[in-house]
Amino acid sequence: MKHLVEIFCSSRKQEMYLYVEKAKGLADVPEVLLQxxxxxxxxxxxxxxPGRKLARADTTEVLxxxxEQGFYLQMPPTAGELLRREGSRE
Structure with missing residues (x-):
């Protein structure tokens, strides 16, 4: 099943993203998380x-x-992930 998804970035934490249904926007995201x-x-x-590939998230889990909860929160990469990312560029 296909979903039209909007992705938002955080103004407070680099590489933190919220994925939501485009039609609902941020309505289902808890206020404490938005703060x-x-x-x-x-x-x-x-x-x-489910067949679409995302760079840092599992599409099935995102959907x-x-x-289930109206949003998916993608956290910033860990230090280990950043090191692996830098190592793959060399």
């Missing part, structure tokens, strides 16, 4: 289906979380 997230700036809208 910690800071200003939510829309960065992208895309059609997601499942959006369906």
């Amino acid at each position: 910690q997230f800071g200003e939510a700036r829309s960065v992208m809208t895309l059609v997601l289906d 499942q979380k959006i369906e």
Whole structure:
């Protein structure tokens, strides 16, 4: 099943993103999370289906979380992930 998803970046934490159904926007995101997230700036809208690949998130998990709780929160990469990312560029 395809979903039209909007992705927001956090003004407070670099590389932290919220994925939500485009039609609902941020309505299902808890207020406490929005306060910690800071200003939510829309960065992208895309059609997601289980066959689509995302750079740092599992598409099936993203869609499942959006369906269950109304959003998916992508946390910034850990130090180990950043080191692996830098190592793969060399």
